[in-house]
Amino acid sequence: MNEKLQPLLTPWKIGNCEIKNRFVLTSMGGTDLFGWMEKNHFDKAGARFILEVAKNNCGLVLPGCQPVYNPMLGTWLHKNKKMYADLAKWMPEFHKTGAKLFIQLTAGFGRSFTISEMMETLYSNPALRVLSKPFMDLDRITASASPSPNRWSDKVPSREITKEEIREIIDAFAKSAKLCKDAGVDGVEIHAVHEGYLLDQFALKYVNKRTDEYGGSLENRYRFAAEIVKAIKKECGKDFPVSLRYSIVSKTKGFRQGALPGEEYVEVGRDMAESEAAVKFLQDAGYDMLNCDNGTYDAWYWAHPPIYMPENCNLADVEHIRQFCDIPVVCAGRMDPETAAASIAAGRIDGAGFARQFLADPQWITKLLAGKEDDIRPCILCHNGCFNMCHYKGVPNDQELSDSLHLARCAVNAEMMQWNKHYIKPTKAPKTVHIIGGGIGGMEAARVLKLRGHKPVIHEKSSVLGGTFIPASAESYKGKLRDLLAWYRREMERLDISVMLNDEVRDITLFGGAPVIVATGAKPIVLRNVPGHEKMIEACDYLNGEPVGETVAVVGGGLTGCEIAYELALQGKKPLIVEMKDDLISQTGVCLANSSYLREWFALHEVPVYLETTLKEVKDGAIVCADKDGKTFEVACDSVIGAVGYKPAPLADKAKNVYLVGDCLAVGNLRSVIWRAYEVAMKI
Numbered sequence: 243m244n245e246k247l248q249p250l251l252t253p254w255k256i257g258n259c260e261i262k263n264r265f266v267l268t269s270m271g272g273t274d275l276f277g278w279m280e281k282n283h284f285d286k287a288g289a290r291f292i293l294e295v296a297k298n299n300c301g302l303v304l305p306g307c308q309p310v311y312n313p314m315l316g317t318w319l320h321k322n323k324k325m326y327a328d329l330a331k332w333m334p335e336f337h338k339t340g341a342k343l344f345i346q347l348t349a350g351f352g353r354s355f356t357i358s359e360m361m362e363t364l365y366s367n368p369a370l371r372v373l374s375k376p377f378m379d380l381d382r383i384t385a386s387a388s389p390s391p392n393r394w395s396d397k398v399p400s401r402e403i404t405k406e407e408i409r410e411i412i413d414a415f416a417k418s419a420k421l422c423k424d425a426g427v428d429g430v431e432i433h434a435v436h437e438g439y440l441l442d443q444f445a446l447k448y449v450n451k452r453t454d455e456y457g458g459s460l461e462n463r464y465r466f467a468a469e470i471v472k473a474i475k476k477e478c479g480k481d482f483p484v485s486l487r488y489s490i491v492s493k494t495k496g497f498r499q500g501a502l503p504g505e506e507y508v509e510v511g512r513d514m515a516e517s518e519a520a521v522k523f524l525q526d527a528g529y530d531m532l533n534c535d536n537g538t539y540d541a542w543y544w545a546h547p548p549i550y551m552p553e554n555c556n557l558a559d560v561e562h563i564r565q566f567c568d569i570p571v572v573c574a575g576r577m578d579p580e581t582a583a584a585s586i587a588a589g590r591i592d593g594a595g596f597a598r599q600f601l602a603d604p605q606w607i608t609k610l611l612a613g614k615e616d617d618i619r620p621c622i623l624c625h626n627g628c629f630n631m632c633h634y635k636g637v638p639n640d641q642e643l644s645d646s647l648h649l650a651r652c653a654v655n656a657e658m659m660q661w662n663k664h665y666i667k668p669t670k671a672p673k674t675v676h677i678i679g680g681g682i683g684g685m686e687a688a689r690v691l692k693l694r695g696h697k698p699v700i701h702e703k704s705s706v707l708g709g710t711f712i713p714a715s716a717e718s719y720k721g722k723l724r725d726l727l728a729w730y731r732r733e734m735e736r737l738d739i740s741v742m743l744n745d746e747v748r749d750i751t752l753f754g755g756a757p758v759i760v761a762t763g764a765k766p767i768v769l770r771n772v773p774g775h776e777k778m779i780e781a782c783d784y785l786n787g788e789p790v791g792e793t794v795a796v797v798g799g800g801l802t803g804c805e806i807a808y809e810l811a812l813q814g815k816k817p818l819i820v821e822m823k824d825d826l827i828s829q830t831g832v833c834l835a836n837s838s839y840l841r842e843w844f845a846l847h848e849v850p851v852y853l854e855t856t857l858k859e860v861k862d863g864a865i866v867c868a869d870k871d872g873k874t875f876e877v878a879c880d881s882v883i884g885a886v887g888y889k890p891a892p893l894a895d896k897a898k899n900v901y902l903v904g905d906c907l908a909v910g911n912l913r914s915v916i917w918r919a920y921e922v923a924m925k926i
Contacts, residue, residue: 243611246580249587250594256570257483257530259428262340263301264586265607268533268574268595269346269433270628272650272659274306276325279314279647284328287659295600296341299607302593303341306650307348307433310414313355313383316376320417326425333426344485345422348433349411352386352440353449354539356631356639357395358646365398387443387450387457391497393539395638405454408466416473429483431533432470435524436487437545438538441467445520446492446538448510464520468527475528485531486524490517490559493541500541500838502846503552511538514562521567532567533595534560535575546835547576549623549719550808550843554581561590579610601628601652616732619654620725625833626913627653633834635825653913654726656920664920669695675926676701676753678893679761680741681709682912683904683919685730687759690923692737700739703746707731710763713785717809750894757899757926761919764888764905774860781806781885791880792816795865797857799826803885804840811849818850818877820857820867831911
């Protein structure tokens with residue numbers, strides 16, 4: 243084991259509860275023990291995930307948050323006594339691992355509740371609003387400290403929550419916590435004066451405009467959170483540990499406006515001066531721990547850092563606030579274990595919080611402690627599988643219903659929280675399976691086939707495995723993607739999979755009747771109707787090293803084009819973006835935490851963005867564009883990169899014993915490539 247990690251293995255206490263080490267699984271929606279957005283019950287899938295994490299050396303485990311009032315069905319969490327009895331039967335098995343379990347209870351979402359187009363329809367139609375109220379009372383679900391706009395939708399505003407509703411919620415926290423305690427749970431965590439959820443909306447001045455005892459002064463704005471912990475302590479006893487999920491600084495400029503790292507701005511939420519006083523107030527109210535990061539839903543990239551955010555992005559603020567309280571603090575947010583260990587050794591934080599890495603590889607701590615870091619399947623911070631709530635101009639949460647109901651799946655781990663349909667089933671009839679294309683799709687198919695007992699053979703026309711994922715991972719900030727590529731290449735070696743490099747296959751009939759998986763990817767769309775299109779550099783060619791000039795026009799403002807423009811700016815170039823749609827990254831599946839970072843970064847750094855604009859001509863030293871009214875104009879540039887999309891390029895159509903995976907079937911993202919490859923490999 244790396245000796246620098248030793249501080250992470252020291253015990254610590256939350257109140258009187260001793261935790262065996264400093265690794266903390268922080269809560270993620272979808273890993274719940276009582277179900278997520280469904281009728282409350284003891285959730286066996288959530289329990290399976292939680293137990294796997296506990297078995298693999300995590301000291302403190304926090305399942306996904308449980309609303310004390312179910313937003314989907316309008317029932318109180320403490321009403322279903324059977325699920326607590328089921329939990330009590332399961333707890334001895336959990337405790338065999340030596341880990342401790344705190345269940346996270348939430349007051350709700352308020353104005354941060356993710357509104358979909360369907361919900362807008364239910365709310366806007368008076369008749370539908372009445373009919374839907376028993377199973378989705380949007381008026382109550384979205385109620386906030388004061389009337390305010392929803393983060394996702396202009397059509398479903400938040401009303402002011404009443405004092406009677408506040409009292410109901412406080413009572414529900416106390417009753418739910420007592421049932422958890424009686425079931426053998428080690429503590430609870432209150433969600434949250436954090437990330438702009440309901441309790442945070444009471445704490446934040448830009449949301450809370452109340453004039454009663456829950457608004458105005460710091461004591462009043464934090465009163466709701468204080469009364470919750472006092473009620474729990476009264477019901478459960480002072481020794482029952484209660485943690486608080488807490489954002490140190492809001493990093494927020496206004497409704498739907500975040501503040502980027504290093505940006506100078508005026509804080510409208512909780513600044514550091516207020517936080518220094520707030521943590522003392524919350525500690526004195528009875529909280530035993532603060533589980534910390536930064537941000538709100540208006541500055542979502544702090545609490546859900548995309549790959550563009552720096553590692554350990556919240557650590558300095560958490561270390562600072564530790565000086566103003568006497569209870570332990572945990573820091574989360576792109577944490578590096580070695581950095582966390584050093585901070586713990588210096589007494590600057592008490593625990594290190596990790597989340598989505600557990601979805602990519604629940605055994606990652608065990609591998610880390612065994613010195614097998616290279617065997618860890620890395621989280622690439624994409625949010626494609628686990629938390630892909632998507633938003634762009636003109637739409638609310640543009641997310642598939644299956645994704646809304648099944649969070650905590652993982653783009654790079656097809657099995658995670660999908661064990662009922664994605665699992666390794668040994669074959670009874672081993673076959674040689676030829677795979678055409680050694681990109682991620684081809685390698686994932688080969689990996690699963692080999693684990694099932696087949697003999698996969700990869701035929702890759704180039705001299706190296708990786709395909710288009712090589713340029714896709716080329717940008718300077720995409721180290722985690724390069725780690726994933728390295729992991730796949732090692733898996734091919736570890737599993738002794740036959741790989742034929744420099745082997746271009748043109749005719750699959752050469753393989754007779756053997757099964758063939760075609761993973762030949764996609765081809766870039768070329769704007770052949772645009773005069774001068776031959777002067778453009780294709781996105782992958784740029785990423786593979788083709789040089790560009792100083793001022794670079796990126797044609798296409800989807801995720802690929804925006805990431806290229808971001809990389810160009812980081813390299814000191816002067817990018818500009820031309821996009822036909824009315825917003826950047828207006829595509830389903832890209833989490834708002836990721837897309838809002840890029841949109842706001844371009845605005846802060848004054849990167850020219852031409853929306854609702856069409857490319858008309860590429861000249862030497864300029865492009866000609868047309869705006870939405872058809873008016874043409876020229877923009878000077880030295881180079882033009884085309885990033886307008888791709889179209890499938892299969893070697894052959896689907897036929898008997900021929901299977902297409904990845905972008906050669908349908909252009910998607912890494913999640914669609916990996917999941918499809920896994921499913922095809924299961925069929926053979």
